[in-house]
Amino acid sequence: MLEFRIISLKSRQNLYPKKLGFKWPRITHVSKAREVRFKTPGSTPMNQTISSAPCVSVIVVANEKGGSGKSTVAVHLAVALMRAGESVATIDLDPRQRSFTHYVDNRLTWSRQRGKSLPAPTHVCFDEDADFTTSEDEAAGRATFEKTLAGLCENHRYVIIDTPGHNHYLSRLAHTYADTLITPLNDSFVDLDVLGHVDAETFAVTDVSHYAGLVEEARATRRSLGKPELEWIVLRNRLSTLNSRNKRAVGEALADLAQRLDFRCIEGLAERVIFREFYPRGLTAVDDLDELTLGTRPTMSHVTAQLEVQSLVAALLGPAAYRLGASFLESDAA
Ligand SMILES: Nc1ncnc2c1ncn2[C@@H]1O[C@H](COP(=O)(O)OP(=O)(O)OP(=O)(O)O)[C@@H](O)[C@H]1O
Ligand SMILES: [Mg+2]
Numbered sequence: 001m002l003e004f005r006i007i008s009l010k011s012r013q014n015l016y017p018k019k020l021g022f023k024w025p026r027i028t029h030v031s032k033a034r035e036v037r038f039k040t041p042g043s044t045p046m047n048q049t050i051s052s053a054p055c056v057s058v059i060v061v062a063n064e065k066g067g068s069g070k071s072t073v074a075v076h077l078a079v080a081l082m083r084a085g086e087s088v089a090t091i092d093l094d095p096r097q098r099s100f101t102h103y104v105d106n107r108l109t110w111s112r113q114r115g116k117s118l119p120a121p122t123h124v125c126f127d128e129d130a131d132f133t134t135s136e137d138e139a140a141g142r143a144t145f146e147k148t149l150a151g152l153c154e155n156h157r158y159v160i161i162d163t164p165g166h167n168h169y170l171s172r173l174a175h176t177y178a179d180t181l182i183t184p185l186n187d188s189f190v191d192l193d194v195l196g197h198v199d200a201e202t203f204a205v206t207d208v209s210h211y212a213g214l215v216e217e218a219r220a221t222r223r224s225l226g227k228p229e230l231e232w233i234v235l236r237n238r239l240s241t242l243n244s245r246n247k248r249a250v251g252e253a254l255a256d257l258a259q260r261l262d263f264r265c266i267e268g269l270a271e272r273v274i275f276r277e278f279y280p281r282g283l284t285a286v287d288d289l290d291e292l293t294l295g296t297r298p299t300m301s302h303v304t305a306q307l308e309v310q311s312l313v314a315a316l317l318g319p320a321a322y323r324l325g326a327s328f329l330e331s332d333a334a
Contacts, residue, residue: 028124055153059160060178064211065194066165069184069237071099072275073268074162077182079284080313081158082119089122089152093145093171094164101125107282116292118282122156124148126170138169145170149177167214175218178230182316183211184237184268187250195234196257203249205256212261233316234258235268266315269308274301285309 061074071094078088092100104123111118126145152159161178163171175181185191189198194211198204219230234254240247258265269275278284281295285305289298 028122055159056157057159057179058149058153058177059158059180059182060163060174061160061182061184062163062171062175062178063183063185063191063194064165064167064214065185065191068165068186068191069235069269070165071103071162073182073184073235073237074100074160075103075282076284076286076309077313077316078121078158078160079119080286080309081160082121083286086158087122087156088158088160089124089156091148091152091159091161091174092123092125093161093168093174095126097164098125100162103279103282105282106280110281110283110295114292114295118287118293121160122152124152141170142173145173172214172218175215175230176221176225178218179228180316181215181218181230181232182235183232183263184235185254186238187236187240187247189246189250189253192250192253192257195261196253198253203253205253205260208257208260212257215261232261232263234263234265235312235316236265237268238271239267239269241270266312268312269305272301272305272308274305286313 059077061070061077063070074090078090081088090100090104092098094100101123104120107118107120111120126141149159149161161174163174183195185195189203192198194209196205196209196212197207199206215230215232222228222230234257236250236254254265257263274285283294285302286309287293289302289306291297294302
């Protein structure tokens with residue numbers, strides 16, 4: 001049996017207004033060496049019917065390029081799914097930076113400060129000692145990751161894994177568990193370079209690159225284990241709202257790479273200051289757009305960003321996302 005040591009945030013539970021009936025979401029820190037037992041706290045979508053186990057999808061958000069929007073996309077996807085009534089667990093595999101964990105932490109703190117319930121996932125963060133120094137350490141880290149994931153899958157419909165922007169053994173392992181792999185990519189040839197190289201004159205793709213090789217290895221591992229094919233989605237992030245030569249050329253190179261590497265390319269998020277402003281409060285564009293939630297008056301940027309994330313989730317999840325649209329409309333009308 002798995003048990004997670006809960007070391008943070010629990011004390012703040014008492015600070016929450018009881019009348020709101022919060023179930024306190026737990027952030028759990030896991031170290032590779034620890035044998036752990038999992039007690040499911042359940043996720044906490046507020047005022048939602050929660051669909052629970054079994055897990056329908058492990059979604060890994062990954063790219064070997066740092067700063068491409070992995071944590072931003074992961075947190076938006078998690079909150080969007082929770083608002084659609086799904087139970088969601090999240091894992092932060094970036095032990096050094098922990099942006100995703102801080103995002104959730106900020107969200108819980110803001111929720112308490114505002115007296116406003118905000119859905120938050122069951123969250124697990126791998127501690128810094130998940131970095132391996134010996135092969136024994138790595139074996140222990142792998143075992144802990146696999147147990148943790150299995151425990152979360154028993155009790156949540158979706159498990160979303162945020163990964164660091166570099167090649168780490170836990171990240172490579174996570175790829176082999178991905179039913180869906182989402183790779184956010186800033187709209188630039190610098191970012192595209194992890195997938196493929198282009199000709200300097202024509203911008204035509206000349207070769208595939210190292211991250212593409214890592215995904216191919218994960219696919220091969222899944223095949224050898226008899227697991228279903230991994231669906232790979234490359235998501236263009238921080239898109240310029242203006243049509244530029246760069247945007248067009250990157251788009252053409254991605255279309256070519258999509259054929260060669262078998263991924264689906266979708267237009268993700270535009271470059272919007274608002275996505276950067278959300279972090280200190282742990283908010284997302286799919287939260288309620290009111291002053292109590294935002295701490296400021298909603299603007300057209302909020303509305304546009306929300307619509308954009310809705311269509312992003314629809315593009316990511318297909319027909320299942322229609323329910324998301326309904327849930328947003330309901331909450332907005334309320
Ligand atoms: N669509 C967007 N518009 C504007 N800023 C964005 C957008 N997406 C992400 N950002 C900003 O870009 C920076 C990097 O985003 P994020 O932390 O999500 O990337 P990451 O891939 O998780 O990075 P790392 O590899 O360091 O973990 C952050 O400052 C974030 O707020
Ligand atoms: Mg990150």
